[in-house]
Amino acid sequence: MSEADDSSAGDADGSGVQLDMISGERMDQLASMEKIRLILDSVHDGNIVILEEGLDPEEESKLIEVTMTEISPDEFTGIEIETYPGSSKSSGGFFDRLMGRETETKLTVIGPANRLETLHKDETLISALVTRT
Template identity: 70%
Template sequence: MPGPTPNVDGDASSDGPEDDGVRIDMISGARMEGLTGMEKIRLILDGVREGNIVILEEGLSPDEESKLIEVTMTEISPDDFTGIEIETYPKAETSDQSFLDKLMGRKSAQKLTVIGPANRIETLHKDENLISTLVSRK
């Protein structure tokens, strides 16, 4: 069995999670459901600050998304953290809502949300069925 392969600097590289790849954290709606708004924001920002792409199964509420952007702006630093890129599928139209939900003014849940470091993720295309993103290595 071959050992670790040398990287471009000639050093041996590990085959573990510290590789040059891109880590993607896919977080279920059930995991997010039990968290407060600030706990959700910390979970997301901690992952993104580590260079990970975070994918939320159910997205954030508009208030939570605004707070995420607000907290991100306070944490930006040119040498350490350049901010986030966030894309969410548009909310489903009212066709999948019950009459009671429409009557009570409840909005349908947002669909999949993709969040990543602003210096590593670039949205190439977005429509109601597709988010196409280019993710660069560090």
């Protein structure tokens, strides 16, 4: 058996697309720049990242800013990012309820611009085409 035949991880043979689904709990444990680096490192590898709770507006702006500095015509074409806003408000923890704060849960899909194309987006659906190239 050759080394190529022994591969069991990810998209080693080019036959699929890897999805990295990251929980809100994991993201809560990271600082803003750690979140951005985690996302961009995965997207640089050609993976599609799905965030359970999305990023806050400042983090999303920083992600776009850092992405722009890393774009290279031959290596990295940038990112495609779509956020699906949750229609129901979550009350968060006891302290948030006590203070009258509500947080909106949202799902975010991020991928390489040359592999992820948004076909349709509305309040209830994100339809995307993911290619292998």
